[in-house]
Amino acid sequence: MQNDNILEMRKIDKNFPGVKALNQVDLTVKRGEVHCLIGANGAGKSTLMKILSAAHTEDGGEIFFDGKVLKSHRTDERRKDGIAVIYQELSLFNELTVGENVYMNNYPKNTFKGVDWKRLFLNTQELADSLNIKINAKSKVSELNIGQRQLTEIMKALASNAKLIVMDEPSSTLSQSEFEILVKVIQDLKEKGITIIYISHHLEELFRVGDRITVLRDGKFVVCKSTGEMTEDELVEYMTGITISQIQRDETEIHKVSDKKVLELKAVSNYKVSDINLTLHQGEVIGLYGLVGAGRTEVLQSIFGLAPIAGGEIKVHGQTVNFRSPQEAINSKIGLSPENRKAQGLVLMLPVWENMSMVSLAKFKTGGKVNYKQIDAECKSYQNKLKVKTPSVYTKTQNLSGGNQQKVILSKWLMQDCDILLLDEPTQGIDVMAKEEIYNLIHDMTKMGKSIIVVSSELTELLRICDNIYVMYDGRQIMSANKVNFNQEQILHASVVGRDA
Amino acid sequence: MERKMSVNEIIKKYNLIFLLILFIIISTALSPSFLTLNNFLNLLQQASIPGVVALGMTLVIILGGIDLSVGSVLAFAGMATSMVVLRFQGSMSGILLGCLLGLLVSAVMGVVTGGLISYFGLPDFIASLAMMEVARGAALLTTSGNPVFNLGDAFHVIGGGFVFGKLAISAIFWVILTAIFAFVLRYTVFGRSLFAIGGNREAAMLSGITTKRNYVATYIICAVLCGFSGILTASWMSTGQPTAGTGYELDAIAASVIGGASLSGGAGSVLGTFGGVFLLQILTNIFNLVGLPSYYQRIAKGAIIVLALLLNRFVAKNDNK
Numbered sequence: 001m002q003n004d005n006i007l008e009m010r011k012i013d014k015n016f017p018g019v020k021a022l023n024q025v026d027l028t029v030k031r032g033e034v035h036c037l038i039g040a041n042g043a044g045k046s047t048l049m050k051i052l053s054a055a056h057t058e059d060g061g062e063i064f065f066d067g068k069v070l071k072s073h074r075t076d077e078r079r080k081d082g083i084a085v086i087y088q089e090l091s092l093f094n095e096l097t098v099g100e101n102v103y104m105n106n107y108p109k110n111t112f113k114g115v116d117w118k119r120l121f122l123n124t125q126e127l128a129d130s131l132n133i134k135i136n137a138k139s140k141v142s143e144l145n146i147g148q149r150q151l152t153e154i155m156k157a158l159a160s161n162a163k164l165i166v167m168d169e170p171s172s173t174l175s176q177s178e179f180e181i182l183v184k185v186i187q188d189l190k191e192k193g194i195t196i197i198y199i200s201h202h203l204e205e206l207f208r209v210g211d212r213i214t215v216l217r218d219g220k221f222v223v224c225k226s227t228g229e230m231t232e233d234e235l236v237e238y239m240t241g242i243t244i245s246q247i248q249r250d251e252t253e254i255h256k257v258s259d260k261k262v263l264e265l266k267a268v269s270n271y272k273v274s275d276i277n278l279t280l281h282q283g284e285v286i287g288l289y290g291l292v293g294a295g296r297t298e299v300l301q302s303i304f305g306l307a308p309i310a311g312g313e314i315k316v317h318g319q320t321v322n323f324r325s326p327q328e329a330i331n332s333k334i335g336l337s338p339e340n341r342k343a344q345g346l347v348l349m350l351p352v353w354e355n356m357s358m359v360s361l362a363k364f365k366t367g368g369k370v371n372y373k374q375i376d377a378e379c380k381s382y383q384n385k386l387k388v389k390t391p392s393v394y395t396k397t398q399n400l401s402g403g404n405q406q407k408v409i410l411s412k413w414l415m416q417d418c419d420i421l422l423l424d425e426p427t428q429g430i431d432v433m434a435k436e437e438i439y440n441l442i443h444d445m446t447k448m449g450k451s452i453i454v455v456s457s458e459l460t461e462l463l464r465i466c467d468n469i470y471v472m473y474d475g476r477q478i479m480s481a482n483k484v485n486f487n488q489e490q491i492l493h494a495s496v497v498g499r500d501a
Numbered sequence: 502m503e504r505k506m507s508v509n510e511i512i513k514k515y516n517l518i519f520l521l522i523l524f525i526i527i528s529t530a531l532s533p534s535f536l537t538l539n540n541f542l543n544l545l546q547q548a549s550i551p552g553v554v555a556l557g558m559t560l561v562i563i564l565g566g567i568d569l570s571v572g573s574v575l576a577f578a579g580m581a582t583s584m585v586v587l588r589f590q591g592s593m594s595g596i597l598l599g600c601l602l603g604l605l606v607s608a609v610m611g612v613v614t615g616g617l618i619s620y621f622g623l624p625d626f627i628a629s630l631a632m633m634e635v636a637r638g639a640a641l642l643t644t645s646g647n648p649v650f651n652l653g654d655a656f657h658v659i660g661g662g663f664v665f666g667k668l669a670i671s672a673i674f675w676v677i678l679t680a681i682f683a684f685v686l687r688y689t690v691f692g693r694s695l696f697a698i699g700g701n702r703e704a705a706m707l708s709g710i711t712t713k714r715n716y717v718a719t720y721i722i723c724a725v726l727c728g729f730s731g732i733l734t735a736s737w738m739s740t741g742q743p744t745a746g747t748g749y750e751l752d753a754i755a756a757s758v759i760g761g762a763s764l765s766g767g768a769g770s771v772l773g774t775f776g777g778v779f780l781l782q783i784l785t786n787i788f789n790l791v792g793l794p795s796y797y798q799r800i801a802k803g804a805i806i807v808l809a810l811l812l813n814r815f816v817a818k819n820d821n822k
Contacts, residue, residue, distance in 0.1 A: 304707075306707075325711075326706060326707055326708075326709050327709045327711060329709075330709040336707060338704075338707055343701070343703065343704075344701075344703050344704055344707055345704055345707070346701065346704055347696075347697050347700035347701040347704050347705065347767065348700070348701065349700045349701075349767050349768065350696060350697065350700050350767065354693070354696070354697070358697055358704075358705070358708040358710070359708045359709050361690045361693055361694075362690050365690070368689075369688045369689075370687070370688045370689065370690065370693065412708065
């Protein structure tokens, strides 16, 4: 009897330092179906797909594809087997034509072993026509809109004879009309017998395009059901679990937040977000939750003088401000720990002390000269206070682990004596132990009278450290919740469907 | 900042000095007249003008930039100064005015190059390449390509004069300027900001460093140092030469890199560059002393650049283990 499962991933395990990213995860995909994979941020979807494409190697488990066991861990072998993954960040060559991109590494050859340009463009055009895609094979990718680029990726997958196409968040950057085109193409692909794994945060999409849904949570398989057997509410339940009671929180200690307002945003809008209202009190931790791209980082940008406000008003300590640069924000004692630690937060090639003192260097001047003894002493004291694990403060910052690098960034702003700290994904990519330490640091800082805004994609983290959580969706602020009545399911639901339940 | 250095660190930090010593030994063996005070002072004098140019280049390279216009700025500033000195027939006030004008025009050129890069987003290479052409054209235009002679004895003292017998005044300038900028890089907020900007411009900006302003300031400093070298050149030769400084940009880059600067920014030292310029000058010197044609020099120069960098890379690799 022929097995009608094109893909079976069985009991997949994957460990990252300090984290069990995948724990005995099963994924079974039938031939010719659109199989949706869903889970909150960090549930393990991407890791699982990276294991499928061999970008990561599993620590345990087996993968059966198209009737055979996949043994080789080379990405090119997987592609040859017929597995194509379209990542969120498309991998196209902008200055080349659609045809060249589609047949990259796979050019049709003429009798002289040169590239057969005529056939290349002809084949591409035929491929586009067969999917009713309106793209000129000879136009450059840089001339295409995002939707057309996505379709180019799909054509590229087909040109390499993919049997299974994984689409990772294909809709996140698409407009509504572009999404409609994508839906049609997916239906056409299905008719051609191509199997699709569709990853998305947007629940309503799954019900439109999907046949079956697999839910992951915290690196574990939760359920696999056909879309007809599930409601949106059930799905949210599967995604979140009933973990609210499991959150370790010091319930006895009710955190005293003062009445003193240190930062107010009134109907603030900028290039990405609109009508943001937020009040930060001294000693308070506010969380901004939402899906990637919801506009959380952009709110911080306006507070820190990186994105001019198009409307509304920002008040710091009761005074209306209009920062046009980070320097001005820093002068008002605001600090930002940016989203991308390595690319934006640190000068990796410079030693720890230099990164720690980067903002506050001017304060270490005596007699017009930078005083290295003072810097040395202060950096070492912060190294001890924050338990930065580094051989010395002279070590290059690139040699530190993620958690310790984050501590260097926090030291930097503490040395400048900032009152308001904006932390964008402060625990991204760092291990559990270091996360704990960062949470404790945030707690300690509030005791020192600092006020903090945390942007995070991990809801459990925000539930644990925040006094108030604001949920954002598509540039809007759609919900707020106080620590007294946090409801994980409600917050998650709001962030996914875009309205307060 | 006390701490023990590992062997690797010592080699990395002082590899240039090892190279210099090696060269001095080889040179001494090849020619008995190499290791004499006269020859040493002679070397210092010859290296001083390219040395001041390389100093400016090093600052720009630490910042993560590159300035191809150094030689042309040198020439144009030299011409501007020479024209004024000639006009006032070598009088003191004429010399003063001429030097001020020379420094001023080079500062303006620095503003333009730096401004194009930081405020208009042109790549460093392109902006300074354009300035290289414009400034050279302007230098040639002042006299339709003719040199300016008869600048007088008083003017000649600045770049061609000696004290204590054979110690060139221009060499003293070079040493003092190197010391000043070693101090600036180590002990001023501005100096440290260059390393931050060169290491990661975005992180520097997000740390409140005025990246654009500091960028322009550095290009101005570099241009003014080149302008000063232009004055030294004109004075030394007693001639305003519109073709002066041709090819200096590559020598300056080579010296900076030999001295430990990284072309991707964030690393470099003016003391290293001092050594780098000196090393290249020794090379020229020994070929002259031995009497080999200058063609060999260029081959050797290329080999030295590669050698110095490989040594750095080798040490860095061991460092990361």
